[in-house]
Amino acid sequence: MSKKSIALMLEAIPIVSAVTSYALVVSKFDSNLIRWVISVTFLLAFLGFVFFFIGRKLAKESKAVLVLGILDLLSTVFIIGIYAVAILVFAW
Numbered sequence: 001m002s003k004k005s006i007a008l009m010l011e012a013i014p015i016v017s018a019v020t021s022y023a024l025v026v027s028k029f030d031s032n033l034i035r036w037v038i039s040v041t042f043l044l045a046f047l048g049f050v051f052f053f054i055g056r057k058l059a060k061e062s063k064a065v066l067v068l069g070i071l072d073l074l075s076t077v078f079i080i081g082i083y084a085v086a087i088l089v090f091a092w
Helices: 003-026 032-045 048-058 063-091
Strands: none
Touching: 003 032, 003 048, 003 063, 032 048, 032 063, 048 063
């Protein structure tokens, strides 16, 4: 397996985690398993900036890795935004 394909797979983790966590948070389903999955996916999505640096280190020249890296950074911003909204809601 090449460095580029490893970088692409690693870069996809935070993006999928952000989408999954958002879908589970807004869903009407609730159980201990779903709460655990939300916690893990929030953590992986928050660590998108780490995956960005790892992907850039593995495949610097790849445009696909660059685009996914930008989406990784946006997933981190997305999670920070969710926490900021939650803090504002509790502050009101």
